[in-house]
Amino acid sequence: MEKIKRWAFDFWYSQTPEDRVIRKSSFYVTIGVFTIIVGIFFMITSHRMPKTYADISGSNQTEIATLKQAAKTNEPVTLILRRTGCGACNNAQSTIVKNVYWHRLTRPNRKFVILDLKRMTNKQLMELAVAVPDVKTKRGIPTPVVANLERSNQRWHAEQISMTDDKQAIKNVFSQIGF
Structure with a gap:
């Protein structure tokens, strides 16, 4: 402790006034640079984090259009x-x-389609069941479903799929998204 006190005393009260000015100036510049770096970090990370499905999805019509566009271009899609x-x-x-939020930041070219089945018409539900047969079970389409889809033979095929609310299973599907 005595060494720290001695160092601090020598740092602030050096023998010559020139040394004292140089040391204090470099200290204030260091504190200023550190403050700017911390400010920039908080500016970048302080934007509003989405919390609900409504924050990350558009209308069902917009989302269906995204799915159809991806089908035309054979782009992989994550369907929710x-x-x-x-x-x-x-x-x-x-x-x-x-996961959708962070994957959109890190993989901006990846398509995410988030559909609310309760707001879809019977016709849209039937089209979805035909286009993506992997999401349909004997009892209909369960929710929640998270699936990484690839296009083959004019239909979507689920490469990875989670049909439960098990958080680890959902994270596993998201972890399989490639760049």
Whole structure:
């Protein structure tokens, strides 16, 4: 402790006034640069983090158009199906929203399609079931569904899929998204 006190005393109260000015100036420049770096960091990271499905998705019509456009260009898509009022969807919401947000930042060319099945017409539901047969079960289309889709034979094929609200299974599907 005595060495630290001695160093601090020598730093602030050096023998010559010129040394004192130089040391204090370099100290203030260092503090200024550090403050600017911290300010820039908080400026970049302080934007509003999405918390709900509504924050990361558009209307069903927009999302369906995105899916159709990706089908024309054979681009891979991550499909997320949910239902308003679905308890399992609400349980998985934080995991899905966070992963979609970060993957959109790190993979801006990746398409994400988020559909609310409760707001879709019967015709749209049938088209979805025909276009993406992997998401349909004997009891219909479960929710939540997170699937990485690839296009083959005029249909979407699920490369990885999670049909539960198990957060680890959902994270595994997102971790398989390539660049």
